[in-house]
Amino acid sequence: MLRTLSLIAALGLAAPVAAQDLRFAVTDVEGAEALQQEFGAFETALEEVTGLDIELFPISNRTAAVEAMRAGQVDLVLTGPAEYVVMNELAEIEIVTAWQRPDYFSVIAVLADGPIRSTDDLRGEIITFGAVGSTSQHLGPAQALADLGLNYAADYQPQIINRNVATEALIRGDVAAVGMNHGHLGRIRDAFPETAFTVVARGRDLPNDILVARADLDDALFETVRDAFLEYGPALMAGVLEGEDNQKYAGGFFLNEVRDADYEYVRDMYRTIGVESFDAFVGD
Numbered sequence: 001m002l003r004t005l006s007l008i009a010a011l012g013l014a015a016p017v018a019a020q021d022l023r024f025a026v027t028d029v030e031g032a033e034a035l036q037q038e039f040g041a042f043e044t045a046l047e048e049v050t051g052l053d054i055e056l057f058p059i060s061n062r063t064a065a066v067e068a069m070r071a072g073q074v075d076l077v078l079t080g081p082a083e084y085v086v087m088n089e090l091a092e093i094e095i096v097t098a099w100q101r102p103d104y105f106s107v108i109a110v111l112a113d114g115p116i117r118s119t120d121d122l123r124g125e126i127i128t129f130g131a132v133g134s135t136s137q138h139l140g141p142a143q144a145l146a147d148l149g150l151n152y153a154a155d156y157q158p159q160i161i162n163r164n165v166a167t168e169a170l171i172r173g174d175v176a177a178v179g180m181n182h183g184h185l186g187r188i189r190d191a192f193p194e195t196a197f198t199v200v201a202r203g204r205d206l207p208n209d210i211l212v213a214r215a216d217l218d219d220a221l222f223e224t225v226r227d228a229f230l231e232y233g234p235a236l237m238a239g240v241l242e243g244e245d246n247q248k249y250a251g252g253f254f255l256n257e258v259r260d261a262d263y264e265y266v267r268d269m270y271r272t273i274g275v276e277s278f279d280a281f282v283g284d
Contacts (some may be wrong), residue, residue, distance in 0.1 A: 116177060
């Protein structure tokens, strides 16, 4: 794999360790072309600050990521909070670092000029959620309502509907509210500029995305990668932000002080929708 030493020179780094392949996968990016577009610049940056050969490893879905990790086919996996909780049950993994997403929280959106003025008005109504099992489109909005006293599938009728389709249904009056994340609400407002939306429930900031490694990864390699995020975070984040869909990380940081206990809130979200065990991905 061809690499340059430009970043090393620019940062005045010490000579890199001997090159060794590490395979890097992302659970929500499908296909080699998309993975290269989003993470190609990050791949180069991580290579330059570590001296390791990083290989982007495309996977088809989150289940495939677990299988690849268990088979030793992939070394590093970037995944979301909900996926991490299940992956931690199904594979032997170690936390490398958290990838912060600023303003990463869920909302319950309604029509600003509609009949819903508070969460109490949602009792008995239809509330839609996005992709089943999604941290910010399903679990997060459901938990935001639960935190305000509305029990999932008891105090209201949950439905899983594509976000844009659900928004059109909201405008028609077929549903009372749509659960999504804060970033999605901005896109909805752009897509439907003639409609005013308001938020009647906002969840707490969601736990961060997380990079994990195979538990049997060589200790020296693990420490090299972990320390790179700690020491050269800005350079690595600049590579991440070359990806169009990676703008969700803009303004964020890599956080090395992260524990499995930080994701207990996600386990509470699963329990809120009636899932008591974490050994399978919801919706698969």
